[in-house]
Amino acid sequence: MAQRTDQVSVTLAAIARLAGVGRAAVSNWRRRYPDFPVPVGGTDASPQFALDAVEAWLKRHDKIAATAGPLERLWPRVEDLGDRDRMGRVVAGLGARLSDSAADQRNRGEPLDPAEQAEQALVDDAVRMAGTEGEAETFRFLLDRWLGTHVRQIATTPPALAALMAEIAAGVRGDHPVPVLTVADPACGTGTLLLSAARQWSGPNSGDPELHLLGNDTDPVLTLVAAARLALEADRARVTVTAHDTLRDAAGPLPDPVDIVLCNPPANERDWGHEELATDQRWVYGQPPRTESELAWVQHIVSMLGRDGEDDVPGGGGVAVVLLPPGVAARRAGRRIRAGLLRAGVVRAVVALPAGAAPPYGVGLHLWVLAAPAPHPQDTVLLVDTADCRHTPPTVSASRLPAVDWDSVRDRVLLALQGGNVPGSVSIPVTDLLGEETDLTPARHAAAARSVRPVDLRRLWTRYDKGLLAARDAGGALRNLSVAQDTAGHGTVSVAELEQAKALTIFSGAAAPEKMVRRGEVPDDGVELLTGLTSLGTTEQPWIDRADAEQADREGTLPLTSFGDVVVVATVHGFDAWVETAAPRLLGHHLHRMRVDPARLDPWFLAACLREKANARRAGTHASSTSRVDVRRLHALRLPLEEQQAFGEVHRKLVDLEKALAEVGRVGGELSEGLAALLAAGRLEGR
The missing domain is CATH 3.40.50.150 (Vaccinia Virus protein VP39)
Known part of the structure; x- marks a missing residue:
């Protein structure tokens, strides 16, 4: 497609930010609404849309996010410049203009003298917005968006x-x-x-x-x-x-x-x-x-x-x-x-x-x-x-x-x-x-960071013994199971069919507004935010205030889990499915909440069927190294509720075994590392 130059264009990601939803939701709107704006540029894989038409459509369908303020509407115009340096000059121009209004003049190098009228117009608009949005907030918003857009080209120190x-x-x-x-x-x-x-x-x-x-x-x-x-x-x-x-x-x-x-x-x-x-x-x-x-x-x-x-x-x-x-x-x-x-x-x-x-x-x-x-x-x-x-x-x-x-x-x-x-x-x-x-x-050269004391060694052996006992008990409950010879009567049903039959409802996670997200240890009045893809730049656990999380769940912008929900991570490499048994958690990108009708589906049985790796491969997009899993294409066995519950009980025991083995592995690693350090230091002796 040829790019038009008489209008500002935005990507699906920019539309998602304006609406306060995930990109998958915008893709769904394109399929469901015949009046959704048509692309004006880009490619089939990354289409671009006219900003004016998008804003009009979002307002008409009441999908403009409450958090999408003037700055969210300004950024697509800056991004439409297309060139990293031109966008950077707008950010720098805003900072130079704002600092000129300060009483204390400083020697800060050459001020910006934009060569193009489009850049100057954007700087003027940003300066006007800074009067209501705050000077520092406006500059940091544009700077963060610019750095995030060009993260591969501009290396920054955390x-x-x-x-x-x-x-x-x-x-x-x-x-x-x-x-x-x-x-x-x-x-x-x-x-x-x-x-x-x-x-x-x-x-x-x-x-x-x-x-x-x-x-x-x-x-x-x-x-x-x-x-x-x-x-x-x-x-x-x-x-x-x-x-x-x-x-x-x-x-x-x-x-x-x-x-x-x-x-x-x-x-x-x-x-x-x-x-x-x-x-x-x-x-x-x-x-x-x-x-x-x-x-x-x-x-x-x-x-x-x-x-x-x-x-x-x-x-x-x-x-x-x-x-x-x-x-x-x-x-x-x-x-x-x-x-x-x-x-x-x-x-x-x-x-x-x-x-x-x-x-x-x-x-x-x-x-x-x-x-x-x-x-x-x-x-x-x-x-x-x-x-x-x-x-x-x-x-x-x-x-x-x-x-x-x-x-x-x-x-x-x-x-x-x-x-x-x-x-x-x-x-x-x-x-x-x-x-x-x-x-x-x-x-x-440095000494071992963790010095093993006698009390540490005793505690590790105690944890190891408890882990072995738990693994042995969990394994004993599964030891008598055998392979069935005849499974011809077991048909399958897709998640999409289960959703259509109202046996379950699916709610997909989305990006949480950054101003809502906190990081660090989750307090008692906070809710953990889960994301399916790990960002190595993230240094602390994200969480959201409980009141905000519950409000987001009521408004339908972010799903909050409850006991018995099935959660699916819809990425090929990180694919997993489990039943929520702990405190409520908020789901971010690439996670889906499935809430079942207990009169028709057993959640433990459903999670056992969905988490099977071959199931994920069949439902994957396989379009790139970050392939996604279409959760509605996943399949489960078609069984009566009584048999589902029997299978679900087996899955509970299997999960208990996995947890026990994981604990043995963790403790065994710590124990082995500690003993090796003591051995290398000549600090081991027989009783």
């Missing part, structure tokens, strides 16, 4: 990690007094790390030093956004953001030393200037190989810190906290540079983070804590392993990974930096690290 990096830098630097505290980020992106620095050091006390935030990035649009963001949110700081190639343009005379550097530099670069920077004066510890761009960034950052003074005040010459891939600590090509950094006392600490702390979420990244070289460098390096600092949330599917426990990470790292005796940390003499490999990976 706020929890950014706050930790600033706190580490503050702890290592101490209270060394300066009239102006300069915090720099030579690869600032959208300014998240500099914003965390502003929150760390911009206190309300008049005695606090003036804060100067110095940012740079090679992407001019990102620097515009960062400058606008910092001008709005770092109201106590002086801001300077520039756009140039950090490594190449910094060759020659070095700038004045800075006090703090927080940086998440680009990784695995090949075209970073290896040849033209061969004789650069920053390579004090060795010229970085072409494959070690990260060590080029490390040496550049160290050069920004200058040198510690002769008075040898800790942190007096500057401190840096840098996020790096784990391979930088061990790759053979960087061994000589790592050795040079160690001998100069530049590397103060290396912290191994849990996987999922920052993109790429499947890798456990490292934090390097660096200090300016001093006349009398310290002779030890602190290595901290926090890879085990995780929550263990209730699982929706077997593929769900535990979330990062940021409180545990913070406590362990800061206490170790203060000299505390923390499991998972070790202070190693520099001479012990200078060897054939010069490997700074914390897991290779």
Whole structure:
């Protein structure tokens, strides 16, 4: 289809946001309502619709969400620009215009001068909306939507990690007094790390030093956004953001030393200037190989810190906290540079983070804590392993990974930096690290994070014995079952047919409005929110206030489960079905609630039929790696209620067996790990 240019177009996802429903609901509307707007562009797989026609249709059918305010209607117009940079200039333009109205004028880099009238019109509309929606709220809304739309192109540092990096830098630097505290980020992106620095050091006390935030990035649009963001949110700081190639343009005379550097530099670069920077004066510890761009960034950052003074005040010459891939600590090509950094006392600490702390979420990244070289460098390096600092949330599917426990990470790292005796940390003499490999990976040196005490060992054996007993009892109830020889009389019926016969009702989950969602431990007056697909950026369990959850269930926007409901996860890789037996839970994307008529269907029997893997394969779309399962195409046996109940009772016992075996597996893993650690430490003895 050819895209029309005289109107704003929106995708199915944008329509779903306007209506406050899931995308599947919008697809259903297209099939059910003949007057649904026709596509005006896009493709068959991703059609686009005229925004005006969509809004008129939603209003006509009373499907505009109560939460779909002016900003929800503005965003499709911004998104219709299509280009990442044009959209970013609108976001930056809004921030620049809003900060211009502030009484305190700051040096925040070049303001936005939009080249196109369409961008200027959107900025004008956003400024008008900010008068009623709130300046900070309007800017953050557009910024979050822009980053979410281009999440694969723009890497950001999660706020929890950014706050930790600033706190580490503050702890290592101490209270060394300066009239102006300069915090720099030579690869600032959208300014998240500099914003965390502003929150760390911009206190309300008049005695606090003036804060100067110095940012740079090679992407001019990102620097515009960062400058606008910092001008709005770092109201106590002086801001300077520039756009140039950090490594190449910094060759020659070095700038004045800075006090703090927080940086998440680009990784695995090949075209970073290896040849033209061969004789650069920053390579004090060795010229970085072409494959070690990260060590080029490390040496550049160290050069920004200058040198510690002769008075040898800790942190007096500057401190840096840098996020790096784990391979930088061990790759053979960087061994000589790592050795040079160690001998100069530049590397103060290396912290191994849990996987999922920052993109790429499947890798456990490292934090390097660096200090300016001093006349009398310290002779030890602190290595901290926090890879085990995780929550263990209730699982929706077997593929769900535990979330990062940021409180545990913070406590362990800061206490170790203060000299505390923390499991998972070790202070190693520099001479012990200078060897054939010069490997700074914390897991290779740090003590086991979990020290097994005699009481722990007794408790593990007690849990293990209880788990074995429960598994034996559950298995005994199933041991006498045998394989039936004749099943010719067992026909099947689809879920769609059961729904049509009113034997059950289906309610599909949807995306919960973000302002309703809380994260962390679920309180007594909260309801857990389940989602079928796991986002590795999510660090805490989502939940919603009970009153809001019950209201959403009454309005039909989100399904709330109750005892006896059958829940189905409708993704091929995470497919599962179970009967709810615990507290009510709210269902998000890719989950479905089936509420049966107990006079016609047994829920345990239905769940047993639906969860069978071959059933899911037959009902799957198989369109991509994230294939979905059409729950209405799932099949169940056609049996009288009495036989259903008999089969359902067997399924109950099978679930009990699965739970008991899972508990034995968990306890057995902990027990094996603890015994192995004691054995390796020579702490096991016979009775």
